Amino acid sequence: MSERLQRELDEIRKEVHVQGVRLTLAQSWVSFLHFAYDALLYHGVNYRVxxxxANSTELDDANKLPVTQARTKIVLWLERLKSSINATVRRKNFKVHEHDPS
Structure with a gap:
């Protein structure tokens, strides 16, 4: 194969890899939004507060990286946010029962 064709093939493979990463990020984001909507609908949790x-510095940092390197940071941020929503739901559903000794 000629060098020119090999370079074109390498560029196409690189672009396919980048598109795969973007697809993974889009799927993770959509999954998160469905999860957050359910929490908002059923438990009254506003994930935006x-x-x-609110601390999006990690996303700002990821935005400065190539998409293939930013993928892990973004997915981990989404998972931490899901965990935070779960904790918020647990706190909302937690009821304090006071014991009346009389």
């Missing part, structure tokens, strides 16, 4: 959502 959670500190983990």
């Amino acid at each position: 959670l500190p983990e959502y």
